[in-house]
Amino acid sequence: MRPSTLITTMVLSAVWGCGSPTPPNVLLIVVDTLRFDHVGCYGHVRDTSPAVDRLAAEGVRFERAYVTAPWTKPSVASMITGLYPSAHRANQLESIASESLLTLAEILRDRGYATGGVVSAQLLTAKRGFAQGFEIYREGNARGVKHVSTPGVTRKAADLLDRFAAGERPFFLFAHYFDPHYTYTDHSGIDFARAGAGRLTGDETVQELRSLLADLSQEELGFLRDLYDEEIRFTDRGVEELLSHARELGLESNTLIVLTSDHGEEFRERGWLGHTRSLYEELIRVPWIVRLPGGLGRLGGSGRSARGRILREPVSLVSLTPTILELIGIDPTGFWFQGQSLAGLILGQTDSAPGVIFAEVDYRPGDRELPIKRTHKKAILIDRFKLIRDDETGTVEVYDLEADPGERENLAPTRPELVDRLLPVLRSALERAAEGAVEGGVRKLSEEEVERLRSLGYLES
Ligand SMILES: [Zn+2]
Structure with a gap:
């Protein structure tokens, strides 16, 4: 056992209570496509996320959390394996999360946890390989972009909570919400968006919207953002319902609750709508909130306020699995993770976070017939700087996120010394990320799946 692990374990004993009969449960909530700056506690001007904000006020919130990739599959795979996309290889449309990967659900199941996913x-x-380790896996709400899935996800997740609460074992529940992903729905009872704007009614598919990209007016773009906010608020209600249910079942005092997202969304900041294509902040920076069992009350100590405890160090969601494990008393050093545990940071035992944040997007479509946009980009973030390299074109961009959070002024042409300093960091981060890469699994897409992916906006050049 490393000294830091020993310290953490001692702290945890104090937090959970010595000889606590049951290890803490884990509730992991992932809200798809939740851009950090559209969440209230991350500074959004609108009240889009009261439930998420409340969770943050009772917990620890990472102000600068980054996903490893700007779309669902590789990003979630990193969260549940502790590996970068270059290593887990679930990073293309046709790839599957390999059976050889060890997932959070498998680790917990093997430790006696009841495991369920929705x-x-x-x-x-x-x-696609994502049910590994789950005794129960409900995917009936994966019905495409038009389907309003939040009520179904909440109901199924609440049912699993009932079942788990009645059982003897600790549990791990993974609840994945999808409604903030386009196509956007105008929800009755939420009044952020008007009935329409310019040429838009709100019923447009992402393809229709992209066909209007070149001359979308500010009013029309604003309307899309308004609809997106409605979807966030609608999903937040589902999250609230699920968290209330956990509270009613008396689970809060012994459940670690983690909420995050797999990627953000772009509204033509770089000329495009959606995600998958770049590594700018609007796509890779997401909310990440950790509520310890019993809330902050049992932790005591520094940095607490009415808004909860806020950690400003940049962190990566590749750390999600080792962090969860350590927080529930399982030593993560016994496993092969590329992400390091942030439990010490969360518990206030250390103030140092991993120095380099790495993100990547890499489409290498197996079936060249598919009109998939090839994208090969890598990024590192260190201190205040972010470097993005486009492997297709060789272009390098550097941004000073402190002075220029919107990433508008590329410093690469005027600050060659910065490029010289950062490029080797990128190279070694990429080398480390690819260490021990698994044999990537591939499964050919059916016609129906191709159609559905097209409607999701993933199959466009
Ligand atoms: Zn997603």
Whole structure:
């Protein structure tokens, strides 16, 4: 056992209570396509997320959390394996999460946890390898972009909570919400969006919207953002219902609750709508909130406020699995993870976070018939700087996120010394990320799946 692990374990004993009969449960909530700056506690001007904000006020919130990839499959695979996309290889449309990967659900199941998952995206289904380790996996709400899935996800997840609460074993529940992903729905009772704007009624598919990209007016773009906010608020209600249910079942005092997202969304900041294509902040920076069993009350100590405890160090969701494990008393050093546990940071035992954040997007479609946009980009974030390299074109961009959070001024042409300093960091991060890469699994897409992915906006050049 490393000294830091020993310290953490001692702290945890104090937090959970010595000889606590049951290890803490884990509730992991992932809200798809939840851009950090559209969440209230991350500074959004609108009240889009009261439930998420409340969770943050009772917990620890990472102000600068980054996913490893700007779309669902590789990003979620990193969360549940502790590996970067270059290593887990579930990073293309046709790839599957390999059976040889060790997932959070498998680790917990093997430790005696009851495990259940509820997902609402086709990319996360059992056929894609994402049910590994789950005794129960509900994917009936993965029914495409038009389907309003939040009520179904909440109901199924609440049912699993009932079942788990009645059992003897600790549990791990993974609930994945999808509604903030386009196509957007105008929800009655939420009044962020008007009935329409310019040429838009709100019923447009993403393809229709992209066909209007070149001359979308500010009013029309604003309307799309308003609809997106409605979807977030609608999903937040589902999250609230699920958290209330956990509270009613008396689970809060012994359940670790983690909420995050797999990627953000772009609204033509770079000329495009959607995600998957770049590594700018609007796509890779997401909310990440950790509520310890019993809330902050039992932790005591520094940095607490009415808004909860806020950690400003940049962190990566590749750390999600080792962090969860350590927080529930399982030593993560016994497993092969590329992400390091942030439990010490969360518990206030250390103030140092991993120095380099790495993200990547890499489409290498197996079937060249598919009109998939090839994208090969890598990024690192260190201190205040972010470097993005486009492997297709060789272009390098550097941004000073402190002075230029919107990433508008590329410093690469004027600050060659910065490029010289950062490029080797990128190279070694990429080398480390590819260490021990698994044999990537591939499963050919059916016609129906191709159609559905097209409607999801993933199959466009
Ligand atoms: Zn997603």
